[in-house]
Amino acid sequence: MAFFKKLKDRLFKSSSRLEDGLDAIVEEGGTPEPDLPEPSQPDPTPDTTPGPKPATVPDPGPDTTPEPEPETVPDPGPSTVPEPEPTTVPDPKPDTTPTPDPVPQPDPGPQPAPEPPTEVPTPPSPTPPEPPQEIPQRPADSPPAQPPTEIPLDTLPKGAGQPKPGLLGRLLGRGGDAGVVRRALDDDMLEQLEELLIAADMGVDTALRVTANLAEGRMGKRLSTQEIKELLAQEIARIMEPVAKPMPLYRKTPQVVLVVGVNGSGKTTTIGKLASQFRAAGKSVVIAAGDTFRAAAVEQLQVWGERAGVPVLTAPEGSDPASLAFDAMGQAQAEGADLLMIDTAGRLQNRADLMEELAKIVRVIRKKDPDAPHNTLLVLDATTGQNALSQVETFRKLADVSGLVMTKLDGTAKGGVLVALADRFGLPIHAIGVGEQIDDLAPFDPEEFAAALTGLEV
Ligand SMILES: Nc1nc2c(ncn2[C@@H]2O[C@H](COP(=O)(O)OP(=O)(O)OP(=O)(O)O)[C@@H](O)[C@H]2O)c(=O)[nH]1
Structure with a gap:
């Protein structure tokens, strides 16, 4: 959690731009609500279709992965993906000098790692030549000098990252602090959100995709800044996850x-x-x-x-x-x-x-x-x-x-x-x-x- 705070502080400029923009958008057409906001659930209003936006939108998956992404590799554990070693680099004739070093056997083997004391996930990796271990990345303040082989990053703010169980529930279910300003999601508001995301350097295509996903099933719903933030964070995390x-x-x-x-x-x-x-x-x-x-x-x-x-x-x-x-x-x-x-x-x-x-x-x-x-x-x-x-x-x-x-x-x-x-x-x-x-x-x-x-x- 401490680390998350640091990250958040460091990303202050980006987040404050988004935050200020969101406040302005919601306040522009919103009204304060006393207690319970929108009762959430199955709003009878037939606005399940996300309005006109989606048409414009690239749709979640078309070009997300423009190129094959060499990741043919079976993902072992948490975050270890081996990366199949593209070996594609432009090099028509690598062996000007014979030097057939002794080492380079392909070693397709998924054998368990002998060296690290800690559990090395070493998956059964069919494709990649080498079963990679883990990057030693560690949180800023973890003690040096042990060979953790496992990424200490999980010791970090997991709570921060996990899809919080109550996230949607909170969004749709309650969240109604007295006096919270909410604005009904309509085309105008969506457009403003798109512009805001573009201004935060998310790029046009991505901004459209994110707002379209955010809008899906929510047109006409009244949302507060906090709720929009949560939805945005969810969408962004979904894009970044892979x-x-x-x-x-x-x-x-x-x-x-x-x-x-x-x-x-x-x-x-x-x-x-x-x-x-x-x-x-x-x-x-x-x-x-x-x-x-x-x-x-x-x-x-x-x-x-x-x-x-x-x-x-x-x-x-x-x-x-x-x-x-x-x-x-x-x-x-x-x-x-x-x-x-x-x-x-x-x-x-x-x-x-x-x-x-x-x-x-x-x-x-x-x-x-x-x-x-x-x-x-x-x-x-x-x-x-x-x-x-x-x-x-x-x-x-x-x-x-x-x-x-x-x-x-x-x-x-x-x-x-x-x-x-x-x-x-x-x-x-x-x-x-x-x-x-x-x-x-x-x-x-x-x-x-x-x-x-x-x-x-x-
Ligand atoms: N604030 C901030 N500054 C950074 C960060 N990473 C690098 N810098 C600064 O950016 C400047 C350039 O960093 P370098 O590491 O020299 O960049 P480089 O790509 O090696 O540049 P050349 O040596 O010119 O090729 C330095 O003043 C760094 O201190 C960062 O994450 N945050």
Whole structure:
């Protein structure tokens, strides 16, 4: 609960925008009601059909998952989805050098994990090559240095997130504090709600979908701000649920995590935060400072490496990032590191160069492990709002993006963009950045997020 409060505080700008807007909408045509509001149930009024809106609306499922989403994998446990390792990355001829490393057996095996003391869910995974474990993400304040292998995130505000049993009941059943202002849901109000969600950067399609779902069966019903918040949170959580997936950890090491994103999106910071969490979970980590063209970026990464207690491999300014990645891979293998995190440049001004640079890094590390990189994380800055959508499109063309991290959700009124991203791309959201400190990377919990975004008290 404490963590939820922190998240809610951090998402203040987004939630207050929604909250203020909702108040204004409800007050505009609403009237205070004394005690019991709308008796709830089967309102005889024949308004079961959600009015004119739904027609416009894309309908819950059409393009939610535009691309096949490699998640063929059987979902083991809580939030472990393995992610089938796309291995699709553009690399026509990976084996310029033979180097047939001893390690790379496909290992389809779903065997139970021997190493972690705690229960590793290790599902019977038919498809994926590796049975991933769990991401070590932990709540900001959990103690470091045990190898929990299980995501401590469940220790968090579960209550906050769970579909609260009485939610609908409360919505429809009571909730009538004296003097609560309610407004009957009509087309005008729906339109205002759509506009509000669009203004919160949810995007047009998603805003339409959310309001249509909210309207279904409720046209003509009188709703208060609080009730609308609850309904919105419910809808948002429903959209986010499928993408809330921690970054999978594979047993095969070193697991290579390529981190991509435009300059300033928070790659370095996120690498530092992740490295710190992995370390806290008992994993050994090596970082490669792959943006060799910017000395400042390298220095910053070194600072984060120090904070996280993780070595940072660098190369002379202007040298070939692929060559650094290759060396780093060698070192990570030699040291028996669990994870190798590779920072990359984010220059989008010249996509051809960047694409070639990323492709070369991939080509080169595959000489040492044909399955690498095992994760390609795209780091997005929430303050860019809708621009994040085009960044995803661009980077998916440049690299085989396997998951997202959204940074700077604190201090922006554009938190709704995460909903748009989930709705549009269906890419796993591994974590969210809610500040500049090392602990300010939170696992992504859809219900907490939805509640925080809508300003719902939990
Ligand atoms: N408020 C806030 N600031 C963040 C967050 N994540 C990163 N930042 C800040 O964003 C700025 C850019 O972060 P970097 O990690 O340097 O971004 P980068 O993508 O590595 O940028 P380059 O090194 O230029 O490629 C820094 O000032 C960070 O402190 C976050 O979650 N919240």
